[in-house]
Amino acid sequence: MEMSKRLFLKHSIAIVTMMLSVCTLLIVIVTVLKLPEASTKNSEMGFYPITKSRKVPLQDVKLCKFGEMMVDLLPQDLAFTVFVPSEEAFNRDLRLRVSDSLKPENFNDTYAIMTRILGFSAIPRALSSVNVRSGEVVSYDSISGFPLYISKDIDGMLVVNRIRSEIVDVRKNEIVIHVMDGVIMDADFEQSVLPDDSEED
Numbered sequence: 001m002e003m004s005k006r007l008f009l010k011h012s013i014a015i016v017t018m019m020l021s022v023c024t025l026l027i028v029i030v031t032v033l034k035l036p037e038a039s040t041k042n043s044e045m046g047f048y049p050i051t052k053s054r055k056v057p058l059q060d061v062k063l064c065k066f067g068e069m070m071v072d073l074l075p076q077d078l079a080f081t082v083f084v085p086s087e088e089a090f091n092r093d094l095r096l097r098v099s100d101s102l103k104p105e106n107f108n109d110t111y112a113i114m115t116r117i118l119g120f121s122a123i124p125r126a127l128s129s130v131n132v133r134s135g136e137v138v139s140y141d142s143i144s145g146f147p148l149y150i151s152k153d154i155d156g157m158l159v160v161n162r163i164r165s166e167i168v169d170v171r172k173n174e175i176v177i178h179v180m181d182g183v184i185m186d187a188d189f190e191q192s193v194l195p196d197d198s199e200e201d
Contacts, residue, residue, distance in 0.1 A: 063084060063170075063177070063179070064086065064087030064090065064098070065087075065098050065102065066085070066087070066090045066096055066098075066101075066110075066114060067084040067085070067086075067087070067090075067177075067179070069110075069111070069114045070082060070084055070114050070117065070118045070121075070122075071084065071172055071175060071177060073114065073115060073118050074118070074122065074175055076172070076173040076174065076175065077173065077174055078124070078174055079124070079125055079126040079174045079175070079176075080122050080123065080124055080125070080126070080174070080175045080176070081122065081123045081125060081126055081127040081175070081176045081177075081178070082118065082121060082122040082175060082176075082177055082178075083121040083122070083148075083158075083160050083163075083165070083178050083180045083184055084121070084177055084178070084179050084180065085117070085121075085179075085180050085181075085182060085183045085184075086166055086179050086180065086181055088181075089180060089181055089182050089183050090183070093182060093183040093193075094113060094117075094183060094193055095193075096110060096113065113193075116185075116189060117183060117184070117185060118143070119142060119143055119144030119146070120142050120144055120146045120184050120185050120186060120189070121142060121148075121160075121180075121183075121184040121185075122142055122143050123140045123141070123142055123143065123148065124143055125140070126174065126175075126176045127140070127150070127176060128168075128169050128176055129152065129156060129157075129158055129165075129168040129169050129178070130169075132150055132151065132152045132158060133152070134152050134153075134154070134156075135151075135152075136151065137149050137150065137151045138150050138151075142184075146184075146186055148160055148161060148184070149161055156168075158178055160178075160180065160184060161184055163180050163181060163182035163183075163184060164180070164181050164182075165178045165179060165180050165181070166179045166180065166181050167179040
C-alpha cells in the first residue's frame with residue numbers, strides 16, 4: 001500500500017512537471033510569434049518596412065551659404081540629421097543676409113548664431129522622411145538637448161516643431177539634410193533675436 005502511494009506520487013509529479021514544461025514551451029512559442037514591433041529609444045518610432053527613399057544628392061540642391069556653414073560644422077563621417085533653414089528663413093527670422101552677415105566685422109556673430117541654430121536643429125542619427133509615418137509624431141532631443149517633435153504632412157514633407165520642410169532627404173556623406181521654411185530655436189534664443197528685429201521694422 002505504502003509502495004503504491006509512493007509510485008502514484010512519483011508519477012503524478014512527473015506528469016505535472018511534463019505538463020508544465022509543455023505549457024511553458026507553448027506560451028514561449030506563441031509569445032515569440034506575436035511579438036510587437038521593436039521600438040527605438042523613443043517608443044513613438046519603430047522599425048518600419050523599407051520603402052523607396054527620395055535621397056537627393058547635395059549637388060542637385062543649392063543650400064544657402066548659411067546652410068552650408070551649418071552642415072560643415074558637423075563631422076562628415078558620422079550620421080546626423082540637420083534641419084537647415086532656407087535662405088529666406090534665415091533672412092526673415094534672423095535678419096541674416098549674405099551681403100553683410102559674412103563681412104569680417106560681422107563674421108564672429110554670424111558664426112555664433114550658426115552654432116546655436118545647429119545645436120537646436122541637428123540630431124545625432126540619420127532620419128529620412130520615410131522613417132516617419134504619416135499621422136504619427138516622433139520626438140528626439142537635438143544635440144543641445146532641445147526637444148524636436150517630427151511629423152509628416154499629407155504631401156510627405158516633414159514638419160518639425162510646427163515648421164514645414166521645403167526639401168527633404170538631401171545627403172552629404174553620412175548627413176541627412178532637410179531644408180526648412182523657418183528656424184528651429186528655443187523661446188529664449190528667439191527672444192534674444194527679436195529686439196533687434198523689431199527695431200529694424
